[in-house]
Amino acid sequence: MQYTLDRFTHDIRAALEQTGRIPADLTELSEPKASLQADLALACFRAAKAQGGNPAKLAQELAATLQFPPDALVGKVEASGPFLNFTLNAGQFGGAVLGDVIHGVEHYGDDDLGASKTVIVEYSSPNVAKRMHVGHIRSTIIGQALLNILAALGYHTISDNHLGDWGKQFGTNIASMIRFGRPEGNGEAALAEIERLYQRYNRMMKGENADTDDEADDEQMLDDEARSWSLKLEQGDPTARELWQWMCDMTLRVNQRNYDRLGVHFDMAHGESFYRDMTAPVIEEALAAGIAMREPGGAVVVKDLSDERGHELPTFLLQRSDGGTLYQTRDVATIEYREREYRPAIVIYVVEQRQELHFRQAFALAKALGHARDTQLVHVHFGTIFGANGEPLSTRKGNMVYLEALLNDAEARARAVVLEKIGAGKTELPPEEIDAIASAVGIGAVVYNDLYQDVRRNITLDWERMLAFEGNSAPYLQYTFARCCSILREALNRDTSANLLEGLPPFEAMLLREPQEQAVLKQIARLPDAVRRAGQAFAPYIIAEWLYTTAREFARFYRDLSVLKAATPELRAARLALVAATAQSLRNGLHLLGLAAPERM
């Protein structure tokens, strides 16, 4: 898809190539720093060197040679030392950008580079029989944002919640409920109780509870019991299956409330259990290929496997000596299943950094077995969240932060701020909208906290920052959008609209010549590129950065230039169109990150 800035770049490169002075591979343009008054630049060093000339001289000659018609997108062409600077033709630029937005509306910024290829994003993936905590929120939020971005780029997206609903821990869960009884109730509290029973059993198994006259025998017995329930579950024992199903159903119901609040939606939730009957073929396949070996004890191991970079990977297991399968086995089975079923071009795993090795092994094994040849397997790994004092969060230490409580807290804080603003006469809001606004703002702050920076970084939990409503934060972005809407309401006498540019009076974009107006236009024009870069780098923060810069530029425009009281009706109409285009673009960007865009705040 070609947007205005694409055309700008294309026109310059074409003109450069036409001069015959620069080979096509040296016409790479770069964006000068904001402090310089140019929109694109060509560094002439390499081209000059190739022909044995002086870069500054070449820049000068090119500046003298290049000609663009008055109605072109390219305006001034100037040499500045060894750089050749190009400036947008302000008169043409505004109309072109606003035209792009009017044409695209809620799809402005989208692209077709995904070309309907299928991409599967696996994210959230909480464990059954446990409450979701801050660790899961990262995967959930990052994954949803990536999914939105990739969908905007034209990919056929499939979101999959790869639930942790299988494995040895359910043996322990079942054993603990057989021993201590099944918890009553149904919600988050019942999940917490299951966790407590699990931990209690686990401690006894490890002999950490010296409250009874436990002997080592008992510990061994408890361990055998858990292991045996795990195997019974794999073999379809009715009691085991019933308890397991009960845990799964309840967990899904509880989690769904969190997903609803976060605006997260899954096309499917195939947990690990879904692949349980597909693991045996994986093991056989690996053995037959000679990549895996069965050890005398019965365990199946993979040795001497290398990753794509040629690094030898540590040995890992596909089957336990007691016959049970492992996470690794199921993940390879998952790769094979997805390939058979969906033929994806890309599969993205939004999973914490700690599992980097696990995925390198799974990917390498799948490739070694000849699978996923045409599939890009990507582990988008994010950093760990630490407590305020820098300590790891853990249930054992009792410093765990649960998702539901976090969202409640964020909403409550946002609500307090909303009421404070109303009380101070800063805003007027219909009472029935207050809850929705508090929710949009509070949850937006939490979501944005996970998206505004490169996801690879670790995060130290800081409530003040996480729920910050100032500076580079979701509420600031939402506030800017609300200000745009406020102007549109005044001028157009209308409230909500899917198309914020609908019903604008005729306007002449040529009139938008002030630097503040041009700066906003330039930012609007950059959205498509931000979306492309975010998708290519699997980096939602690129959208966040675009949003923030756009909001800042709009704030400057807002401060200096009045829309409603513009000097002439023509100028007012043009600025109104600029506001509408800003609002539409901001909303598109907010939606890509999964953030709500309230029209009043």
Place this chain on the structure above:
RNA sequence: GCGGGCGUAGCUCAGCGGAUAGAGCAGCGACCUUCUAAGUCGUUGGUCGUGGGUUCGAUUCCCGCCGCCCGCGCCA
């Protein structure tokens, strides 16, 4: 030991081959009878972990070292 991630302002982070290294927060000082001050402006603050190398040019690429986090067979 091997492998992965990260070291940029007091704190949290952008920038990752080009022209004086940018934001937010915190600090200091301004600006609301004006389209919402959840805002804006000014100001203080940097040997870009460190030592080499490549290059006309390195915070950015390569190599060594140091520091922090994480991972490395029967958990997920």
